[in-house]
Amino acid sequence: MDIKTVCAGLLTFGEASGYEIKKLFEDGTFSGVYDASFGSIYPALTRLAEEGHVLCRAEEQQGRPDKKVYSLTPKGRAHFIAELSRGIQPDKVRSEFAIATIFAHLLPRAVIAAYIDQQIEEHRAALARLDLAECDPSSAMTNLRFAIGFGRVQLNAAIDYLESHRGMLEASAVPPDDEAVAVSGVKHA
Amino acid sequence: MDIKTVCAGLLTFGEASGYEIKKLFEDGTFSGVYDASFGSIYPALTRLAEEGHVLCRAEEQQGRPDKKVYSLTPKGRAHFIAELSRGIQPDKVRSEFAIATIFAHLLPRAVIAAYIDQQIEEHRAALARLDLAECDPSSAMTNLRFAIGFGRVQLNAAIDYLESHRGMLEASAVPPDDEAVAVSGVKHA
DNA sequence: GATATCTATATCGGCTTGATATATGACGGG
DNA sequence: CCCGTCATATATCAAGCCGATATAGATATC
Numbered sequence A, B: 001m002d003i004k005t006v007c008a009g010l011l012t013f014g015e016a017s018g019y020e021i022k023k024l025f026e027d028g029t030f031s032g033v034y035d036a037s038f039g040s041i042y043p044a045l046t047r048l049a050e051e052g053h054v055l056c057r058a059e060e061q062q063g064r065p066d067k068k069v070y071s072l073t074p075k076g077r078a079h080f081i082a083e084l085s086r087g088i089q090p091d092k093v094r095s096e097f098a099i100a101t102i103f104a105h106l107l108p109r110a111v112i113a114a115y116i117d118q119q120i121e122e123h124r125a126a127l128a129r130l131d132l133a134e135c136d137p138s139s140a141m142t143n144l145r146f147a148i149g150f151g152r153v154q155l156n157a158a159i160d161y162l163e164s165h166r167g168m169l170e171a172s173a174v175p176p177d178d179e180a181v182a183v184s185g186v187k188h189a
Numbered sequence C: 001g002a003t004a005t006c007t008a009t010a011t012c013g014g015c016t017t018g019a020t021a022t023a024t025g026a027c028g029g030g
Numbered sequence D: 001c002c003c004g005t006c007a008t009a010t011a012t013c014a015a016g017c018c019g020a021t022a023t024a025g026a027t028a029t030c
Helices: A003-013 A018-026 A038-050 A074-085 A096-102 A109-135 A142-172 A176-184 B003-011 B018-026 B038-050 B074-085 B096-102 B109-135 B142-172 B176-184
Strands: A054-059 A067-072 A092-094 B054-059 B067-072 B092-094
Touching: A003 A018, A003 A038, A003 A067, A003 A074, A003 B096, A018 A038, A018 A067, A038 A054, A038 A067, A067 A074, A096 A109, A096 B003, A096 B142, A109 A142, A142 B096, A142 B142, B003 B018, B003 B038, B003 B067, B003 B074, B018 B038, B018 B067, B038 B054, B038 B067, B067 B074, B096 B109, B109 B142
Parallel strands: none
Antiparallel strands: A054 A067, A092 B092, B054 B067
């Protein structure tokens, strides 16, 4: 599924600008499951407009650049549904935290502890975003409540495990008085 | 963290070729938390060799191209540890399944059901890979057991939720006799 | 015996990211 | 009250990365 399709999907919920779509990836409905940069979003919207899948209306603003508000056409809507029905790719994950855990035996204990704290905080922030999403009127839809619950159970499972097993990871890290040994890989007399 | 660093990390466990590193991303220690294509791995290894972070030894083979086996130098090892200690980026996830759930109210029920089945199967396969990893002698390390357990609780939480709440999602999908309505967005008499 | 999969490296077009540029209003701290 | 930072809003670009493809014999499956 390419970014054009995902942008078209967001527009089924109502018109939006490129900037607003970026915010939806960061804080909104899609936070934690998808992301894209401006360098992808703006060209995607331009191409969607060329293909007749969206309409573009320029909203004048004082000081700022004109806000280009995009809205999905019936053709674009049908095309989105067809694309999403064609099949989905497996989840793609890139977790630097998981990599750090795999190499915890090479890292100073303080670094590992800080990374665990950081990871727990990020997951808590993600949970808070889900709480906000639940208050949104659009979450009256059963499938959105499903998606929120799905995110919640996975985040809670991760936080619980991190809090109850972090001792394991910290124990395998390099003690503060031994860091030079870890880097060189050689124990000096 | 760039791919060079991740490749260097894998080489702390022993020498490997580019092809073997790719397999580790797919089935081994890093499956489910990282991935990279040949188009990234081979140039990364070449640059690591130029920088003196790895050594390259060509192993002759009959029929196939020579196998280029890379091994980490002490300098490369120290550099890897320094890079990994510099900080980590938040997890990046791209889940087409999650997107499909968000738009379940636009998709035929059969499509949603198939996607849920597919997602459960992928998670079960990931669990099976973790079981294999646990049998590996390297998992004697406490931190690797931590990583395996961490993956397991998240996958189990996801599977449990999908199995017990899938009815919610299927109920919000488009019934088989109403698909034309969903695509056009208009109800005809 | 045919067909597919595995091993193994390499290249390349096109897409994506992350940083940067531009311009202005708002908000809060010192 | 000034100054830095943040938010709004679009756009560009180098550098990096992905997915597909090429090559080619060996091994497995049917």
